[in-house]
Amino acid sequence: MTDSRASEILDRLRALREGDAPTHGGRVLSYVYDSGRDELDELADAAARLARPLNGLDPTVFPSIAAMERDLIGFTRRMLHGGRSVVGTITSGGTESCLLAVKTARDLWRQAHPEGGRPRLLTATSVHAAFQKAAHLFDLDWDAVPCDVDGSVRAEDLIARMDDDVALVVVSAPAYPSGALEPIAAVAAAAEARGISCHVDSCFGGFVLPWWPGLPTWDFRVRGVTSISADLHKFGYAPKGVSVLLHGGPHARRRQRAQFFATTRWAGYPVVNPTLLGSRSASPLAAAWAITQHLGEQGYAELVGSIRRVALSLRETVDGIPGLSVMGDPVGPAIALVADAAAVPAEQVDPHRLADALTAYGWKIQHQPGVLQSDGVRIPHSAHLTLTPVLEQGLAEFTQALRAASDSVRGKPQADARMLLAGMRALGYGENGRVPGPKAAWRLLRLAGAGKVSADQPMAQLMALIEKLPHPVSEALLSELLARMSDPR
Ligand SMILES: Cc1ncc(COP(=O)(O)O)c(C=O)c1O
Structure with missing residues (x-):
């Protein structure tokens, strides 16, 4: 291909990309995770390019893949206080980690229940949608325990639903919709006492909460936690396509092996797939590996420092905006904005009108529809903000925009459908x-x-x-x- 043909093609792609929301600079407060450090992106690009021709399908042919996986799993295991018995797999993202946690627990449940029956997946309503998808794909009943209006779930409500048919209970650290840290210790202890697997979904917070001060213990130090997911392509700052799923507890190796699929019953090469995919890109893995090598625990701690300052400052800002409030008591890198229920309607700021108004100022926060739960309690519609380190640089501008946009929509009710x-x-x-x-x-x-x-x-x-x-x-x-x-x- 001639140089001019290549550059014409790339120009077309650049033109297409102009219609996209900005991926850097913190102006989009969901989907993208900008550390604010250009050198990390450059390092990730270079590492991804080096690994691009590899196929993660077979680390015996490409041992560099296994070496990077060992380092990444070791890093994540240390961060989450897993001992040497904790084992893990690199997956293509949060959804795949969650799917595999459920499939593994289901297969172990089936082994323990040769009499048959249909297993149940027990979670709060706040659990990420990936778990509904897992229940759908792997044939479990999804049992969603209602949350409070502030998005939090009570341990006793989850525990009351634990029975022999529960294959897995999931608790989030934190839950994406509200940022609530769920009652992991109490739920895991009750699950362990009943022989139920317990997954902590820290896909969102896994690379933040280890350095967040003042939290109750939520990781492998908690007895009864049998698996944890943590996404490198979120606050690990790697490009999309990489997450970690760890198995712990007394039978960690046996659990992890139940996750694998192996077959020698076809005419082709012997197949062993630790994850759902067959051929796998090694680029996101290599990028994540390079970033963790570069940042180390200290680097992550510093980035979490930025996120924390942003979170504290924004909560103060929202407290000062009449008619707007923060849902519940979030920890880590998420907050959700709701209309202040204590304010009169003429004073309230509707979070979805606010989200729409903010786009005019160049900021994008995420609309979350309200949801009516099985007990009749509605979690109100809200606007989600993912707080990334880079936002610290633009915080003054964002704060101003938040105030001005709130002023512009105050008193306007939720859109009428x-x-x-x-x-x-x-x-x-x-x-x-x-x-x-x-x-x-x-x-x-x-x-x-x-x-x-x-x-x-x-x-x-x-x-x-x-x-x-x-x-x-x-x-x-x-x-x-x-x-x-x-x-x-
Ligand atoms: C708590 C939690 N779990 C799972 C996921 C799914 O992750 P992914 O979008 O990488 O598949 C997310 C995504 O935001 C999340 O916040």
């Missing part, structure tokens, strides 16, 4: 359980003004609709939206 809902009902979708197929879903989306998506599109209306529609309908609409985005024109 009633007209749209009525329209959907008139078309036969709503309360009767009828789920639209692809064509109808697309028509409904266009009716809702959501047929086109851009990085700075207002979302409050769509979120209000999602919150009010029956789940199967809103899920069909969202699937349609995403599918259409990738349809070739």
